[in-house]
Amino acid sequence: MSASPDMKPVLETLRAAISRLEGHTNRRRSVLPFGVREIDSRLPGGGLALGALHEVAGGGNDALHGAAAGQFVAGIAARTRGKVLWIVTRQDVFGPALKQAGLSGRRVIYVEAASEADVLACFEEGLRHGGLGAVVADVARLSMTASRRLQLAAETSGALGLAIRRWRRQTEAADFGQPTASATRWRVSVLPSVGLPVPGVDRPRWLLELIRARAGECADFEVEACDAKGRLAYSRGLASGLALPAALANRPDQEAAGARRARA
């Protein structure tokens, strides 16, 4: 009985030593929750870790276009505070679309870098600054060394780094299998929308694959795309025939959406 109080300080020192070896600072690690219980419960800490690098790629043809990946990232960046740095090599982001994911044009500063090396340098510079809500970059090649640098820069400043992995050719997308130092790795693929009783396109749906999570497990989610405040919603799953709790299927925003459609 008297042994346990003596043991505890030893354990505490060991824990501190390990975390020092791993390079973690004493700062409390904060997270940015998605606000969707199914996703947050699978992520260590209950959300997307701030002060870390996260990779997002599109699935299928979207590996080239990066449209769904871009919208997903915009939704995450929209829920942070402060300016957002968006680094591209060729500019094809459409401002009004980001605004529809909740990311106002007033908050996004674009950097058009001439080369991949410049992208990584600007990315690191942005992460190191620490005064930004999020730093987003279109990255094709991301080596272990480069991602380690970015991850360290993000750790020291507590900034949120979001790398949109995007390639020129489908064959190059195999690069996504290479290991990197990022905290999580996501793949966003478009899913057919559920279908409306009237002609028209329903809210977009995505298959969100959490391919890798540090200190966490992989998972797949079917979600509905970002709304005007950048929030995802867990999909009703009617098309895939998933059984869901009634509380999820009966979403409160459906009434408003139904009324809007009735007017249209």
Place this chain on the structure above:
Amino acid sequence: MLSVDLPARRLGLRPGTPVAKAQALYPDLVFMDADPDGDRQGLEKLALWFQHRISPLVATDPPDGLILNTTGADHLHGGEHAMLINMIHRLSGAGFRAKAAIAETWGAAHALARYGQASLTVVPQGDVASALSDLPIEALRLPPTSVEGLMALGVSRIGPLAAMPRAPLTLRFGPDIARRLDQAFGRVNEAIIPIRPVDPVQVVRNFAEPIAAAETIARSIGKLVPPLCEKLDERGQGVRRLDLLLHRVDRRTEAVRVATATPVRDAKRLTRLLCEKIETIDPGFGIERMVLIASLAEPMDRRQTVSSLIEEEESDVSDLIDTLANRVGTHALYRFAAVESDLPERSFCRVSALAPAEAKDWPDHWPRPTRLLPRPEPVQAMAELPDQPPLFFIWRGIRRRVKCADGPERVFGEWWKNDTELTIARDYFRVEDTSGERFWLYRAGDGEHGETGSQAWFLHGIFG
């Protein structure tokens, strides 16, 4: 006559014609007295202007030229060619007709700018010899007597002159020809002594022993910046542009320029901006003198920090903007601002990254694609007329069947801006194919009237 303008040149008048003769030919000719001092001052003013705009190393090349060392400055202006075009446009806007050339040496650039065929010349690395060989020998900045003597010998081009043996030439014409040839081909160095703005804030540091290592340069920068900031503090100014000139032992001058978006007097921040540029410095055999000049300073007042009682203050990112702008150039750093236009490609414009937030914003009653293609790509599509969405379309060789679609969203041409757009219309559709991918298609035309467009289909964006 010393110089004539373009209309006079068209009349056949040339510099060197006696005034009396010209007046006899054209009695209503306007004459002005030559003012060499005024010309020189004008040239110096122009040189200062270029120093503000393009590169810290600018020297006058009298009577009618400027010489710039643009090493390390061109990428900030979109490349060498774009920079020259920009310079010539700005000069023509100010009423000057100019020719420009970029080459490895002062001599070659001087020759090509004056005697080259094109008004714009960029000589790639190592091509100086071939670029110069066809130019007349006057281009070499030789004394007139030497030029006449060479002409008498039948040598009129640089190529044959360069191929002649040196010793007899030197014996007959003196050392000038060999020196000018070597300067033009880059075999001997010719220093550019840059002009200085009047009364600049500057700090100089001389070294007993030449320095070359990056760490030593960084340490010296760290010692130069604080005294400069003190001087600026006395004047109540902050720096907008900072030039660091490094005089090397071999009489070359390396220059580093950093610019800031707002006036800055923070020594730490300026040191950091300069130190990032160290890798672009070529120290050669060593640097013996460093000069730090605040070439553009603006008034800067101390400000009270904003109280954070009401709302959380957004952190200041102007230092990050400066760092990035010095790396990629200010033109590559921007925000998108809303423009009131229904045409997607005109609905945004680029504004400076630190521009104050504008009141306008995009309306969001219609969904917009995440990626907008740089230009709409033509697709083959089949649709029922007049306003049904396509049943299928073929884009980049892949046929996609449309499962569901929203639209049309009709957009009309902006006839109040451009007469040719009076009848133009576009019908936009958001379509989803069988695999779930969503695209933004439009038909050029309203599907009924031929004058509204070609009725062809285009793909303009991709939805996430």
